[in-house]
Each structure stands twice: as C-alpha cells, then as structure tokens.
Amino acid sequence: MGKRLLVLHGPNLNLLGEREGRQGGRLADLDAALNARATELGLELKVVQSNHEGVLLDTLHAERSRLDGVVVSPAGLFGSYPLMEALEAVGVPAIEVYLERLGERESVVAEACAATIEGQGFQSYLEALERFANGDLTGELTESDEEEADLEASEDEEAEDEEAEESSGPVKTLGRRRQETPPEKALAVSPSRALARAADAPAKALARAPGGATKTLGRKVEAPAEPASPRKTLGRKVKGAQGTPAADFLSRALVRQKIADRLAGRMTPSELATWARAKWTEVQLGAAAESGYRDMLEDCLQRLTLSTMPVSKLSDSELVDMMTRLEG
Numbered sequence: 001m002g003k004r005l006l007v008l009h010g011p012n013l014n015l016l017g018e019r020e021g022r023q024g025g026r027l028a029d030l031d032a033a034l035n036a037r038a039t040e041l042g043l044e045l046k047v048v049q050s051n052h053e054g055v056l057l058d059t060l061h062a063e064r065s066r067l068d069g070v071v072v073s074p075a076g077l078f079g080s081y082p083l084m085e086a087l088e089a090v091g092v093p094a095i096e097v098y099l100e101r102l103g104e105r106e107s108v109v110a111e112a113c114a115a116t117i118e119g120q121g122f123q124s125y126l127e128a129l130e131r132f133a134n135g136d137l138t139g140e141l142t143e144s145d146e147e148e149a150d151l152e153a154s155e156d157e158e159a160e161d162e163e164a165e166e167s168s169g170p171v172k173t174l175g176r177r178r179q180e181t182p183p184e185k186a187l188a189v190s191p192s193r194a195l196a197r198a199a200d201a202p203a204k205a206l207a208r209a210p211g212g213a214t215k216t217l218g219r220k221v222e223a224p225a226e227p228a229s230p231r232k233t234l235g236r237k238v239k240g241a242q243g244t245p246a247a248d249f250l251s252r253a254l255v256r257q258k259i260a261d262r263l264a265g266r267m268t269p270s271e272l273a274t275w276a277r278a279k280w281t282e283v284q285l286g287a288a289a290e291s292g293y294r295d296m297l298e299d300c301l302q303r304l305t306l307s308t309m310p311v312s313k314l315s316d317s318e319l320v321d322m323m324t325r326l327e328g
C-alpha cells in the first residue's frame with residue numbers, strides 16, 4: 001500500500017471559491033484534484049476540513065498511528081501554537097501549504113513542518129503530494145538535481161565550443177549565449193522555484209521562535225516574486241506585472257489557439273493541462289490578462305488544468321464549447 005497522508009484544511013476553506021463569487025476553484029474541485037493526483041502517485045489520502053482548531057487537533061491525534069505524512073493548510077490558523085504543538089507531538093512529517101502568499105504573516109505552524117509551499121493556488125497542495133511521493137519533502141533534492149543538470153549542460157556546451165574552435169578556427173562570438181529555459185517550461189516544472197530564481201529572491205524564513213530565535217528544522221520556504229501589492233483575498237486580481245511578451249499575453253485568442261492546437265493533435269492533453277497550469281499560476285502571481293476577461297480566462301485555465309483527471313476530463317466537444325465561450 002502507498003503512503004497514507006492526512007490533508008487538513010483549516011477554517012473557512014469550506015467556502016473556497018464561493019466567497020469570491022465565481023465558478024470553479026471550490027473546495028470540492030481542490031479535493032477532486034488532490035484525490036486524482038494521489039491516485040496517480042500511489043498515495044492514500046484522508047481529507048478533513050474544519051472550522052474548529054480542536055477538530056483539526058483531534059483528527060491528527062486520532063489518525064497519527066496510521067499516517068506517513070500530513071499536508072496542513074492552516075488558513076487563518078497560521079499562528080496557532082496548539083496546531084504547531086500537535087504536529088510536533090504526533091511526530092509525523094508535515095508540509096504546510098497556502099493557496100496564497102503569506103506576505104507579512106508569520107507562520108507558527110511552520111515550526112513543526114519540513115517545508116512551507118505558498119502562493120501557488122491548488123498547485124501548492126499538489127506539489128506537497130509530489131514531495132511526499134518522491135520522499136523529498138523540502139524540495140532540495142530536486143533543486144540540486146536541476147543544478148547538476150545545469151552544470152552538465154554547461155560542461156557539454158564548453159566541450160562543444162572547444163570542438164567548434166578546433167574544427168573551424170576561432171569561435172567568433174565570445175561568451176556564447178546559453179539557451180534560456182522558456183518561462184512556461186520552468187513554471188511547468190516548479191512555479192515557485194522558477195519564480196524565486198527569476199526574482200533572485202532569497203528564501204524567506206517564515207517562522208520565528210518566541211523571543212526572536214529562528215528555528216530551522218530543515219525548513220525551506222518557497223519565495224515567489226513579490227506582487228506589486230499584498231493580496232488579501234482569494235482570487236483577487238493583482239495588478240503590476242510588467243513586460244509580458246505579446247505572444248504570451250493571456251487573452252481569449254491565446255487560449256483558443258492552445259485548444260485548437262490540442263484538438264488538431266499539435267498538443268497532447270497533458271501538454272495543454274501543463275500549459276494551463278503554468279499560465280494560471282502566472283496570473284495568480286500578477287501576470288497581465290485581457291482586460292474584462294480575467295475571471296473567464298482564469299476559470300478556463302483551471303478547467304483545462306484539471307482536464308486530464310478522470311473526474312474533470314473535458315471531451316473534444318466540451319473543448320469546442322469552451323472555444324465558443326472564449327469568442328463571445
């Protein structure tokens with residue numbers, strides 16, 4: 001049997017999506033995405049939402065002997081010492097997740113967690129599942145693997161340069177440009193890491209022990225680029241993204257084009273879902289979108305992101321309907 005994880009959703013997450021007054025992105029959608037991903041990863045999930053701190057604690061206590069890990073989404077309980085102490089007391093590895101960025105808020109719960117993943121919407125939770133599945137809770141192994149791959153690539157390039165020099169005389173362009181990873185591709189691998197690198201932002205330590213001392217516990221906090229203004233509510237629009245290349249600008253035309261590519265077989269269903277997930281994450285972090293259509297575009301991206309999952313699969317005719325809706 002695969003690893004058994006407990007997902008704890010904190011207060012008010014039962015109203016996810018509803019209070020923002022738009023379709024999609026509700027707790028049921030999140031749980032469906034989590035269960036689908038868990039099945040793919042061979043994980044067994046128990047998911048509990050409560051508006052009561054004590055219920056979250058009691059659930060942890062009751063489940064502790066059966067658990068390999070906890071994904072905790074404290075929501076407004078980010079400052080809860082009881083929740084932090086319960087996690088420490090049960091001694092089960094935990095990853096803390098937030099849909100949005102914590103901003104100025106300091107998480108106490110982080111003290112008892114191996115990592116905090118924030119600001120990536122549903123993807124924060126999905127990445128936590130992936131980390132439990134591959135046993136790399138802090139995400140550090142993946143990162144050093146990437147660095148190793150980068151190093152290998154640059155060594156290969158140097159070797160190529162030397163070869164070129166030997167075979168055709170001196171190389172004319174000094175300091176040959178390396179192929180940059182397209183932002184879309186980097187985001188598809190790990191939005192937080194890609195954005196953190198892009199912003200060149202140092203990881204921010206979230207949790208501080210009372211009295212000012214910082215406990216580390218091997219925690220690694222993802223630090224995506226700061227949006228122009230702090231975000232207070234879910235799904236709220238963030239302005240201020242600059243320099244979005246025209247070809248990449250999120251518009252109805254762009255999404256229609258991607259769906260058309262998928263219908264014509266130029267893109268596989270999972271490539272479309274990966275693209276949509278990356279694009280949705282960019283928009284959550286402040287990228288620009290076609291004026292007046294942001295909510296519609298976010299909704300479509302969310303549906304496309306989930307479109308390869310059995311529970312929310314989109315048929316070709318549903319994709320055509322979506323294109324029609326995007327023409328409106």
Ligand SMILES: O=C1C[C@@](O)(C(=O)O)C[C@@H](O)[C@@H]1O
Binds near residue numbers: 012073100
């Ligand atoms: O509902 C939300 C979203 C949130 O839970 C998050 O995961 O980012 C953080 C909460 O403070 C807020 O009320």
